Amino acid sequence: MRHVALPEIATFDAWRDAARGLLGADVPPEDVLWSRGEGEGDLFAEPLPPVQGAPLSVPRGFVDLARMVVWHRDPERFARLYALLWALRRTPRLMDDRGDARIARLSGMAKEVSRGKHKMTAFVRFREIDQPGANRRRFAAWFEPSHYILEPTAPFFTKRFGDMDWSIFTPDLSAHFNGGDLRLAPAVPRPEFGEDATEDLWRTYFRNIFNPARVKIKAMQAEMPKKYWHNLPEAELIPEMIATAHARARAMAEAAPSIPPLRAEAITERLSEARKVAPPVADRDRLTVELQNCRRCPLWENATQAVPGEGPDDARLMIVGEQPGDHEDLAGRPFVGPAGQMFDRVAARVGLDRSEAYVTNAVKHFKFAPRGKRRIHQAPNRGEVQQCRWWLDHERRLLKPDLILAMGASAAESLTGDRRDLMRRRGRVETAEDGTPVLLTVHPSYLLRLPVAERPVAEALFEADLQKAVALLAAA
């Protein structure tokens, strides 16, 4: 029988070294007694075998598990870890078996340690203590953790409270952070700290952030178990807060609505006056304002906003796409997403300046189907295109363009009344109802959807269509 006494500080490293040595010397788990601290000496104890050979390779996950479990309060933890290590030598895949009783038990212990650590980061309460003449402020806390977790949790506090000195005392060990250096020390009797006025402010906050109309005591205690209460300055208020909650909620419900203060009416009045904006005079502006209130089809319900056309009043070219996409819907501007960028790239090659054209869409609201955190574009149906034609006709009457470039089937349908056979009709000039020439082409998003191999040919055809638009404008 061998006895391994692990130190109270740096316990994990010591356990790892001892386990490596024992495993190297083929010492079976049942021949080892483990303890934390010196404890009772064992008469028959043999010295620990030295660590030999190459570093041991263990399955992924074991080290993470051991790094948690060594801090557990259960006296069997070291032995259980070593027994698992012993078993893993023969069956490394055991580590993945969450149904195995040994793994389940150790995982449970790791979870308890992890929860204990988390609660420590939450429930340590510092008090400021005097430190005459020091250039860093000094704080101290007494905390009673449920496992030996001061050592693995201390780095959290060093990273968080880097610009102040602090000490955390526990019944087991204490940690001291001075001038940027962390030191662990043996336990000391519970020290007394002076009063800290900020605690009163904290209690004021705790009392007032509570809503007496919703009492859920179980939910509170599940997350803030009573064993922590006696070291939490705010917890002493809880019994009284619960006792008076019901009466407070009832008093609120029974109080008749009061008469509003005098100033209220004047403020509300002034606010609604200020909001009454004069209706816009210019036709373009009126169109934009009225478009936002469009309820001609149900697409407005899920969209962020209607996206109006954009471009100079005297534009000679009007470019019509299908509908705003995800980006256009958020930005409120047409053709700012990937399809717009595609268009700009090709347009630049033929010398077509988009800022001189009026850019708009056949349908003004974004139609989509929500899928988790994404919106999947859906093509507008015939009815929606028909309803929205009303706006497109308005725009056309206002701008009187020399040429309209219709991109995609929806634009073709809205302008020529026919969406069929676009691939055959592209590059041709048809006429809108009022006789304006309409040059048909594909929508740039069609190019984006094509397989990469087919893209160059399609892009060249699209470029030729844009070239034609430039030529037609020059000739007009």
Place this chain on the structure above:
Amino acid sequence: MKALSLDRKLAILSDAAKYDASCASSGGKRRDSADGKGLGSVTGSGICHAYAPDGRCISLLKILMTNFCIYDCAYCVNRVSSNVERARFCPEEVVTLTMEFYRRNYIEGLFLSSGIIRSPDQTMSDMVRIARMLRKDHHFRGYIHLKTIPDAAPELIEEAGLYADRLSINVELPTDHAVKSYAPEKDPDQIRRAMGDVRLRREAGKERSFTGKRPAKFAPAGQSTQMIVGADGADDRTILKTSTRLYSSYKLKRVYYSAFSPIPDSAAALPLIKPPLMREHRLYQADWLMRFYGFEADEIAGATRGGNLDLEVDPKLAWALANRHNFPVDVNRADRETLLRVPGLGTRSVGRILTTRRHRTLRYDDLRRMGANLKQARPFITLLDWRPRAMTDAVDLRARFAPPPEQLSLF
């Protein structure tokens, strides 16, 4: 007016802030003060430093800059027509409270909101100033959540996003109609445009410029929103649809549901009721199913009674009870998506099932050790040594899960 003490102001302005449900401090860009030159850290997962008897976590110092407000929203304790006591913090007071609470490990950071005073721009710029003081003058590296004001100028929002980990704008109520009738000064379209704007800024903040330089991160912990449940007549189906729309359109981290609760000095327009806490709880469960379990709002709504979630059993169980033709599921063969739909199996136990069954066939006890809730799962699964037989289709299956009917009190 007599000057109020800091303690009194804190009492008034935390009382005024408690109806905002969010107190999350998760997400955020990881940072710390190990260099000794500042205070605070963000670890990625939030910490709840205390719990109030209302069961809500206290993670942040959640306060209003002021509870003076020119708006008249019927559900709000701070509306202009209310007679509650008013107060206003000066920026230095907010900074001091945040820093001193933080140093004592009471909080993860600050959640600052405000009533609208004078104008939206004025209010927003005061809030941004506080965040700037914390970050620039005091080197505060903890968490900051700022409530943004929809009508505020874009450059103010831009600056707010540089200092804050999270921004939020409340949609307030599930339908536009309800917002217009109970919050006449608020514009639902404007609120959504502001959320769209935050999303675009966040995405722009992730793209490298052509020099390869990354711009400053904008609101790294994302944006969230809140809607009040039970004040208007909207049913759960409508609420979940609204949430789906918000998640997909604006990439929100969270939608918070807040059971409408009595407030001091309530408005005549909204009757005071007992807050529908169970309904709120079921909505959160449904929300989780949509975000982590692959459920669509329509599927959950399909298992409701008249558009409202079953209060007695959770929405996943309700869905399974209404779709028994999909069960029992063979735990040893079913794919991840199918396993996630089994009541009693969570994302973690499903993960454990998938890794373990690569090596061997699972039995009933394995699932117990993996942390599955077998009381719920039993009728819906088969294992090497377990068959539910007729239990899956038993007429009284729901009754086994629902709490026993209570006899009505005679008095």
